[in-house]
Amino acid sequence: MTANHNIDAGRWVAAILALALLIFAAPASAELHIDITRGVVEPIPIAVTNFYGAGGTEAQMGQNIAKVVSADLERSGLFKPIDPAAFIQNPAALQALPRFADWRLLHTQGLVTGAVTREGDGRLRVEFRLWDVVVEQQLAGLTLFASPETWRRIAHKVADAVYKRITGEEGYFDTRIVYIAETGAATARIKRLAIMDQDGENHQFLTNDRTLVLTPRFSPTNQEITYLSYYGGKPRVFLFNIESGRQEVVGDFPGMTFAPRFSPDGNTVIMSFSTGSNSNIHALNLRTRGVTQITNGPSIDTSPSYSPDGKRIVFESDRGGTQQLYIMNADGSGLQRISFGQGRYGGPVWSPRGDLIAFTRLSGGKFAIGVIRPDGTGERTLVESHHAEGPTWAPNGRVLMFFRETASADGKGRVARLYSVNLSGGNERRVPTPVDGSDPAWSPLIP
Amino acid sequence: MYVKLLSLFAAVVLVAACETAPSDTGAATGIGRTGLTTGNNGIGTSTGSVRPGSQDDLASLGGQGTGDRVFFQYDRADLTPEGRATLDRQAGWLRQYGQVTVTIEGHTDERGTREYNIGLGNSRATAVRNYLTALGIDANRVAVISYGKERPAVLGDSDQTWSQNRRGVTLVN
Incomplete structure (x- = not known):
């Protein structure tokens, strides 16, 4: 049948x-x-x-x-x-x-x-x-x-x-990965947007080698990527349309904009705006281009990520002295700190299932990728490494991808590679890329 | 089809952005403009042939050719006493060369997540800018940019290298 x-x-x-x-x-x-x-x-x-x-x-x-x-x-x-x-x-x-x-x-x-x-x-x-x-x-x-x-x-x-x-779970094989392809010396790294199937096939570079680009994230609804670009010597959040190849700055604001991520309905990009020496979280409505400031304080608030229902936001802030994870309602009310373990916590990403938040932790001179429940309980380390960073979730919330940096064989540079790991912390696999790779972002299932 | 679509990218990628930024070189990638040009970290600071008002001239204000930069403590964006002394000299120099405009680059070491470090680099660059403007330098002459941990001055995993990378560099535009 x-x-x-x-x-x-x-x-x-x-x-x-x-x-x-x-x-x-x-x-x-x-x-x-x-x-x-x-x-x-x-x-x-x-x-x-x-x-x-x-x-x-x-x-x-x-x-x-x-x-x-x-x-x-x-x-x-x-x-x-x-x-x-x-x-x-x-x-x-x-x-x-x-x-x-x-x-x-x-x-x-x-x-x-x-x-x-x-x-x-x-x-x-x-x-x-x-x-x-x-x-x-x-x-x-x-x-x-x-x-x-x-x-x-x-x-x-x-x-x-x-x-x-x-x-009994949705698969994640018919998906793609956008990431940052890296070449060149460690002190003058060339970084380009690149996209490939989840298994590394059908690899394509999306941007040229003249502009530094960082931290791409997929739209949950469109063939679109939001990312940070240093185009014209100004670090600002851009949109990249995968079908047309068109790149567009999301808006011209006085300071720098960075750390973008789409809302679950794809209509909003949430990001950090530099406001003087501080960085605060703002939401930009892609239809009206209207901006709503969500956090406002003398601190670095960044890496915001919505819950799958769009009602809450997890982000990192150094308002308490060191980088820690906080959750608030989408309007900025109801702020709560959720990370209390050893070290500094950054780069939180809410699982598409809603049950966990992945993060990068730094403690004792080492990086780790971990997960924690939104209420701050159940913290678990999946990967510990000299330098591992930047988790992204497979659309089924059962597998993560991240990047790891190690010293190159000649000791003069860095090697950056993508890896996937199951939520259990097991089955770590290298994800093949033609050149060095960092900042992976997993697409939703392709419609 | 997917393949065909992707092949379109090559053609349209160059049609970047709905804006009219003048140049996509130099500052965009940061290559050669990250304070590395004064490089060697100053060993054998050039003498005699330095053009007044140039980057090398600014760098020569400090010992070992580091007059164009200030250094920061780990995970901090407040200026050290040494940093303030360097900026005092920079302010005097900027008064002397009133036509010069500068961009302050904020940099971090590698310990920290990428996005936090972009925020931290911004805080550092802004601390430098605020200090210079407090000394009377016109704010319009001083721009800021953060590179986070993207452009280390030196490579390595030691306190010594990290301390050289946690910097605010004043670049002559």
């Missing part, structure tokens, strides 16, 4: 409908399930077979798709793909029905099968099924239509469907 979706060849942004339309077989099969809320998870063995293709190009595409699905699932740390060399049924034979008893001999629990055909209009039709080989049932199925060059997105959608069916 499959549900049909369509990727319009011309407009990938308007691509596939929600995976919620998936039609699942028997939800009763309890054997194949991962509870990812537990700390340490034993990865589930899964066999991802090459998708069947009748012709050479379709078969090649089917093989490529299977590879990407397998790599996505493996990188999550929740699945252990079985070596295809052990597979005992070929893609063509699998089109009938899997020989479950044989697959069980490989000690796999999940089995992914699929087929690729080319439609008359040149589009690909990709069908996929997820099987539970223990209870011999189909768990999920999906048919996607797409132009051939979007095959990676199809694969990510398939991986998302598998992830969702088995964990």
